[in-house]
Amino acid sequence: MNNLIEHLIYGLDLFGTAIFALSGVLMAGRLRMDAIGVIVLAAVTAIGGGTIRDLLIGARPFWIQNTTYLWVILGTAGLGMLLTRLPKRLPWYTLPLADALGLALFVVIGAQKALSFGTSNMVAVVMGVITGVAGGMIRDMLAREVPLVLQKEIYATACIVGGILYTGSLELGLGALPAMLISMVGLLALRITAIFRHLSLPTFSL
Amino acid sequence: MNNLIEHLIYGLDLFGTAIFALSGVLMAGRLRMDAIGVIVLAAVTAIGGGTIRDLLIGARPFWIQNTTYLWVILGTAGLGMLLTRLPKRLPWYTLPLADALGLALFVVIGAQKALSFGTSNMVAVVMGVITGVAGGMIRDMLAREVPLVLQKEIYATACIVGGILYTGSLELGLGALPAMLISMVGLLALRITAIFRHLSLPTFSL
Amino acid sequence: MNNLIEHLIYGLDLFGTAIFALSGVLMAGRLRMDAIGVIVLAAVTAIGGGTIRDLLIGARPFWIQNTTYLWVILGTAGLGMLLTRLPKRLPWYTLPLADALGLALFVVIGAQKALSFGTSNMVAVVMGVITGVAGGMIRDMLAREVPLVLQKEIYATACIVGGILYTGSLELGLGALPAMLISMVGLLALRITAIFRHLSLPTFSL
Numbered sequence: 185m186n187n188l189i190e191h192l193i194y195g196l197d198l199f200g201t202a203i204f205a206l207s208g209v210l211m212a213g214r215l216r217m218d219a220i221g222v223i224v225l226a227a228v229t230a231i232g233g234g235t236i237r238d239l240l241i242g243a244r245p246f247w248i249q250n251t252t253y254l255w256v257i258l259g260t261a262g263l264g265m266l267l268t269r270l271p272k273r274l275p276w277y278t279l280p281l282a283d284a285l286g287l288a289l290f291v292v293i294g295a296q297k298a299l300s301f302g303t304s305n306m307v308a309v310v311m312g313v314i315t316g317v318a319g320g321m322i323r324d325m326l327a328r329e330v331p332l333v334l335q336k337e338i339y340a341t342a343c344i345v346g347g348i349l350y351t352g353s354l355e356l357g358l359g360a361l362p363a364m365l366i367s368m369v370g371l372l373a374l375r376i377t378a379i380f381r382h383l384s385l386p387t388f389s390l
Numbered sequence: 391m392n393n394l395i396e397h398l399i400y401g402l403d404l405f406g407t408a409i410f411a412l413s414g415v416l417m418a419g420r421l422r423m424d425a426i427g428v429i430v431l432a433a434v435t436a437i438g439g440g441t442i443r444d445l446l447i448g449a450r451p452f453w454i455q456n457t458t459y460l461w462v463i464l465g466t467a468g469l470g471m472l473l474t475r476l477p478k479r480l481p482w483y484t485l486p487l488a489d490a491l492g493l494a495l496f497v498v499i500g501a502q503k504a505l506s507f508g509t510s511n512m513v514a515v516v517m518g519v520i521t522g523v524a525g526g527m528i529r530d531m532l533a534r535e536v537p538l539v540l541q542k543e544i545y546a547t548a549c550i551v552g553g554i555l556y557t558g559s560l561e562l563g564l565g566a567l568p569a570m571l572i573s574m575v576g577l578l579a580l581r582i583t584a585i586f587r588h589l590s591l592p593t594f595s596l
Numbered sequence: 597m598n599n600l601i602e603h604l605i606y607g608l609d610l611f612g613t614a615i616f617a618l619s620g621v622l623m624a625g626r627l628r629m630d631a632i633g634v635i636v637l638a639a640v641t642a643i644g645g646g647t648i649r650d651l652l653i654g655a656r657p658f659w660i661q662n663t664t665y666l667w668v669i670l671g672t673a674g675l676g677m678l679l680t681r682l683p684k685r686l687p688w689y690t691l692p693l694a695d696a697l698g699l700a701l702f703v704v705i706g707a708q709k710a711l712s713f714g715t716s717n718m719v720a721v722v723m724g725v726i727t728g729v730a731g732g733m734i735r736d737m738l739a740r741e742v743p744l745v746l747q748k749e750i751y752a753t754a755c756i757v758g759g760i761l762y763t764g765s766l767e768l769g770l771g772a773l774p775a776m777l778i779s780m781v782g783l784l785a786l787r788i789t790a791i792f793r794h795l796s797l798p799t800f801s802l
Contacts, residue, residue, distance in 0.1 A: 220752040251716055
């Protein structure tokens with residue numbers, strides 16, 4: 185049973201990696217990069233956040249131990265370049281929803297890994313957010329755009345809420361699995377509402 | 391006595407963190423970010439330099455151990471969004487002078503921490519400079535601007551001078567406190583002169 | 597004999613550092629930076645890739661142990677600012693060819709160091725590529741340009757080929773030196789062909 189759940193989490197993690205890689209592929213296509221540029225942008229988007237988290241908490245980057253993540257990125261980049269027309273045939277909300285699912289898992293996994301390296305709850309929330317958004321931020325910096333996650337519909341905000349729900353549930357004595365479910369449901373509810381209602385936080389300007 | 395000085399340094403360090411965070415808030419306001427973008431930009435500016443220094447010398451990032459820095463950033467971001475009109479009512483040199491004070495301390499703290507991890511004097515100077523300028527450089531990269539510190543009035547230069555004064559004073563046998571004072575006075579004198587006289591190094595162009 | 601080869605590799609490594617630093621100097625000149633900006637951009641370009649590699653594999657950044665690299669960068673920045681007209685008097689292919697030689701060595705050194713820290717062959721190739729291209733990518737991000745290496749004539753591609761040739765040769769039982777030569781010759785052949793024929797991979801666009 186426990187083993188089944190671990191496999192499910194691992195599978196979702198690889199799924200999230202593929203979805204994040206795909207968003208890098210789409211950006212590379214807009215910038216007319218060659219195949220290698222596509223792979224680099226896919227990799228940076230998919231594993232950039234987790235890599236920064238691992239460096240900060242003192243872990244060896246996860247993809248150095250397990251190269252499956254790199255193969256998923258290579259496969260996504262290859263498929264993404266072949267099937268360039270596919271995204272246009274899918275309903276518009278397909279990619280945002282898949283991204284939300286990957287994001288929810290990345291945030292929980294990031295917060296969990298930080299806690300297992302002995303951080304406080306507050307730092308675990310920060311690490312969850314970094315896992316979720318830093319890859320996309322580097323992708324946008326490479327593409328010379330002001331990072332979308334700093335402006336887009338309740339994106340980083342949803343990560344913060346997800347991280348607080350996760351560490352808060354653990355603090356209340358819930359097990360890892362219920363805490364994970366509560367956090368992911370909360371984050372997904374927020375992101376899905378924002379996607380379909382185009383909700384944004386009020387912006388602050390001088 | 392020694393304890394008092396340590397408290398003073400810690401207080402100045404938190405003050406510098408708040409000032410650097412505020413410069414991130416002001417940039418976020420110019421880019422019309424939402425509250426989360428404001429917090430991210432404030433955090434990157436305030437603790438980015440020290441974080442890179444810690445990763446390079448093999449230390450655990452300082453804010454993972456002591457989350458007071460994160461609370462100072464949150465508080466500054468919150469206050470900064472409430473008091474958007476305040477900066478305009480202060481004399482124009484208020485923020486640059488506060489920034490110079492924070493900078494002077496960041497450089498000395500960065501160089502000192504590097505030395506305590508066994509680096510050479512030259513690397514300690516580099517780490518002092520990174521502590522002082524890297525956060526602002528990442529802030530500018532996120533905002534799609536060529537980093538100001540690479541162009542502005544004797545900014546990185548002042549950090550180098552401060553770092554050399556600090557390690558040089560220690561090398562001459564002075565204690566940590568006199569070395570710190572000499573370095574900070576030198577750096578502040580240079581920055582304050584540059585601020586009021588609008589001094590810049592000659593630029594190099596092809 | 598072995599000692600001679602080690603000296604040769606070290607000399608080529610410093611030569612590559614100087615060449616990469618020079619490309620940072622040229623970029624700084626185009627951006628009209630001051631002397632410190634020139635040094636920062638030279639340093640980021642020359643040691644940025646190796647530094648990221650070292651952080652990822654858990655090594656102490658190489659220039660913290662051996663500050664010769666920093667002195668080479670300082671010297672190159674100084675000379676580069678004095679001799680601004682020199683590049684225009686050299687044949688146009690001088691700098692690209694020198695860069696290709698530095699690149700070939702950086703890739704091999706990066707892959708070798710990763711293997712010596714116990715990574716798999718695939719990760720070693722990734723580390724070779726990072727050593728070769730990450731410095732230039734940060735340089736371009738600081739200069740607000742979409743990284744050239746993601747778009748330019750078979751640049752990152754040549755690094756991947758070089759990395760695969762190196763790890764593949766070792767896997768086939770060849771010694772470190774023949775593997776190194778095969779890898780460098782392959783990478784150089786690819787880069788030199790691309791430079792003179794202006795070859796590029798087909799770009800991918802949406």
